[in-house]
Amino acid sequence: MLYIQNLHVEAGGKEVIKGITLEVKPGEVHCLFGPNGSGKTTLLMSIMGLSGYKIIQGKILFKGQEITSLPVNKRVHLGLGISFQRPPSIPGVKLAQLVNLCKKEDKDTITMAKELNLIEFLERDLNVGFSGGELKRSELLQLWAQSPDLILLDEPESGVDIENIVLIGHIINIILERDGLKVGPQESRVAVKRKRKKSGLIITHTGMILQYVGADKGHVLVDGRIVCSGNPYEIFRFIRERGYEECVRCACMPGGFHE
């Protein structure tokens, strides 16, 4: 689905991503952990192709096609989608208007908005005066409508209260097709897993979202490099107990790179 090879990215005049190689296979969900400023958001923005993130080395492949220099909308047409951490507000453009513009034919705006408790927001100006939680739900509504094959989520839980985290987790699972796939009597769990086609790359600072969304792999980013990859729950537990300082220290030890 997504293959990133030796990626180096410059943002704001300095190198932020210093050689990342990462593969997300179809149906997999990966989590990116890391202290502030480690390059998590930069990585996501580079995958999307936003300006201000200059790829100086390496390449990004999506579904086998190199997308390193494609414009943002072309990447979206190929099946990429993102939920921004701090989306800009656009006065005069209604939320419903944008959802209707970007939705796949089989999606119904009203039904999705109902699920996300966003009915009253449909006729409001896009992101204008939205609270933290409302912004996240509005992002998910747009993403759900787009129904991409690989979803990039930049801290979907930040600024969201507990009650809404459950809702957000539930919707992310729906978008990732991890909710509707029940194991039938003649099926193995492996067979069900294999049916999943949607992939995800989730940035989480607090790891909270992991309680609601199943992840297959976790990676720790420190100073623009992946310093550790493995079971996301184990990594998260470690970070919670020992903090990112320990990750940084571990990464600096001889042989500390990778597991």
Next chain:
Amino acid sequence: MNKLKKIAEKAKKAIKKKAPYGQDININEFEQEVKNLPDSTLHQLSEQEQKTLLETGIELRGGERGGSFFQVDHSVIHYEVAQEGVEILSIEEAMAKYDWLINYWWSALSPDTDKYTAYVALHQKHGYFVRVLPGVKTFFPLQACLFMSQENITQPIHNIIICEEGSELNLITGCAASHRVRTGLHLGISEFFIKKGATCTFTMIHNWAEEMAIRPRTGIIIEEDATFVSNYILLKKVANLQTFPIAYLKKNAKAEFNTILFAPKGAYLDTGTRVFLKEEGAKAEVVSRSITAGGTVIARGHLIGEASGIKAHLECKGLILGERGVIHAIPELEGHVGGVEMSHEAAVGRIAKEQIEYLMARGLSESEATSLIVKGFLRVDIKGLPEELKIELDKVIEATEKDMM
């Protein structure tokens, strides 16, 4: 008759008086009289001309309109009204019919304001009279169309609009020129009298020829508890426009002015609104949205608070598309007594790259994203605007969108 003489004398003295704002126009460069009389029916308008009118909110067949007035060049070619208690006449007929109308004539605006008012006072060619009787509410909007079909002429007109006590008027005025016309001078005097408790929504859409000069002059008297809402939309290129309506608000009267402007290269638009809040409880809100793609917009606003307990707010927002263009916001507030509440906000900028990319991340192309943002910017939330007018407004913005991009 004595009054008419006095008006003419005043006007004669001011015929060379330059206006304080806008480029000075030499009126003599334009033909005072027309060469041809226009066709007497609207059906003879070409397809393109009909389309031009549609874009100013004018329904040629009169559907969903409570009444119509059409003037082409110097001739009134059609007027009708479909509702009782509502009057539409050519201004001459109205003057002949009502003795009292002389008392309104040039009373919201002085003929010696500048050379343009003076010229109209001396050489006026028709204009419309609209009156809504006490307590009557227009069911459908009325429409008035002022059309210029001949090259290099003046169109000096004088309109009077009276909303009697407790009435409600919704009036759309579409001003346009034929695609065959390149240049001309439109001078439109409008005097509004909104009586006690009445409401008037006045929407004016301009769709002139590229090289034309436009000098509207407007005076509005809003009596106790009355409301006046003005929406002025100019999205097609016009070389030279200067307008500065003046409103006078009495006790608890309300006024709202919304202006939407687009200035392509070569356009010079000097616009603004001046509101005198003369008595206690008066409220005014002046909002302007301007976009330039190489032209110049001067967005003025001048609020004068003369009584305590008045509230007034001014908002000027400008967007510069591309590299060139000027937007000059000049908001002015004047409080003359204690207890006034007046504020303004002004902002001039460009479309944020962040906004464009956000929409591109939803699959829109760069130009689709820009167009959506621009449309959003222009879509002022106009309070009290009837739904059908909102739709008209959106249509006008849609229709002119291509020119903007």
